[in-house]
Structures are given as structure tokens and as C-alpha cells.
Amino acid sequence: MYPSAPPDAYNKFSAGAPPPAPPPAPYLQQPMSAPRPGGGLTRWSTGLFHCMDDPGNCLITCLCPCITFGQIADIVDKGTCPCLAGGSLYALICASTAMGCLYSCFYRSKLRAQYDIEEGECPDFLVHCCCEYFALCQEYRELKNRGFDLGIGWSANIDRQNRGVAGAPVMGAPAMPLGMLR
Numbered sequence: 001m002y003p004s005a006p007p008d009a010y011n012k013f014s015a016g017a018p019p020p021a022p023p024p025a026p027y028l029q030q031p032m033s034a035p036r037p038g039g040g041l042t043r044w045s046t047g048l049f050h051c052m053d054d055p056g057n058c059l060i061t062c063l064c065p066c067i068t069f070g071q072i073a074d075i076v077d078k079g080t081c082p083c084l085a086g087g088s089l090y091a092l093i094c095a096s097t098a099m100g101c102l103y104s105c106f107y108r109s110k111l112r113a114q115y116d117i118e119e120g121e122c123p124d125f126l127v128h129c130c131c132e133y134f135a136l137c138q139e140y141r142e143l144k145n146r147g148f149d150l151g152i153g154w155s156a157n158i159d160r161q162n163r164g165v166a167g168a169p170v171m172g173a174p175a176m177p178l179g180m181l182r
Contacts, residue, residue: 041118044138045145048120048127051137054144061133061140066091068136069104071150075143076111079154101128104136111139115146 051058061068070087077086094100105128112119120127127135143150148157 041116044117044120044142046138046141048131048134048138050141051134054137054141057140058137061137065100065133065136066094068140069100069107071153072104072111072136072139072143073107074153075148075150075157076107076114077154079158083153101125101132104128104132108135108139111142115142117142 046053051061057068066087069090070083070085073081073086073090074083090100090103093103102125105125108124108128111117112124122130140150149160152160
């Protein structure tokens with residue numbers, strides 16, 4: 001009553017191995033980085049366009065990027081360039097030449113070198129020239145995710161680390177010392 005199907009109609013691959021899977025789309029592939037002698041490079045903890053992971057910093061950076069830059073410069077320079085000096089110099093460069101991105105690009109490269117972070121798909125100068133505010137927000141989040149409180153500066157972060165305080169107290173809870181407790 002019904003026509004019979006050929007023997008391999010339901011099993012297309014009965015005569016051999018199945019075809020290989022198609023290669024992933026280029027935008028899904030991860031960038032390759034050159035391995036370092038002591039280990040591989042790490043990735044940024046957040047993406048370039050993940051500004052809303054920290055909406056407060058996003059707002060401050062949009063309104064006054066010199067504040068965010070000053071906080072980043074203070075931590076990256078390990079206190080030798082205070083927040084006020086770094087932010088003021090950045091604001092002066094932006095106001096006089098509109099090329100603050102070249103100055104901030106230097107700090108992005110320095111940050112990547114300190115923490116062995118891969119450059120990514122675009123060079124640092126291009127990221128800062130095309131996406132200045134996004135880059136500043138990403139660098140801020142990176143330092144914050146590495147345990148720095150950028151609002152208090154380098155010396156206060158070092159004092160906090162020397163006291164053994166891992167992070168800010170949560171809802172008034174007392175700080176717990178690091179290490180093994182019994």
C-alpha cells in the first residue's frame with residue numbers, strides 16, 4: 001500500500017563516516033596569544049563593552065573620565081602618580097589636544113604588562129582611540145576584580161593588604177583575618 005523506502009533512506013551515513021562538523025564562525029574563535037616562558041597570558045576579567053557590570057563607574061567615566069583615569073593611574077603606577085595628578089594631567093591633555101587617548105593607552109599597556117593580560121584582537125592604542133570610555137571602564141573593572149578599591153588609592157590598598165583585610169566589610173560585618181583558623 002505504501003511505497004517502500006530504499007534501505008539507506010533513514011541512515012544517510014551507513015556507507016561511511018559522517019562528514020566533519022563545520023568550523024566555528026570566526027567571531028566565536030578565541031584569539032591566540034603567544035605563550036610566555038613562565039606561563040600563558042591571562043584574559044581580561046570582563047569584556048570591553050561590559051560597562052553595565054559597574055554602572056556607577058560607567059556614569060562617572062561618561063561624565064568625567066579624568067577621575068577614572070586618575071584612579072587607574074594611581075594603582076598602575078603603584079602610588080608614584082597620585083590620583084589627582086594623573087587625572088589632572090589627563091584632563092589637561094584632553095582639553096589642549098583632544099588626544100588623551102594616547103596618554104591613557106600607555107597605562108593600558110602598562111596594566112597588561114603588570115598582570116600578564118593578553119592584548120586581544122585590537123592593539124591598545126586602537127582600543128583607546130576608538131573606545132576611550134569603554135577601555136577606561138574595562139581597566140577599572142579589571143583592577144577592581146583583582147582586589148583593589150580604586151576609591152582609596154594605592155597606599156590605602158597596601159595598608160589594607162598588610163593588615164590582612166581581603167576586602168571591604170560586608171554590611172558592617174567584622175573583617176576576618178586571612179589564613180587558617182581553628
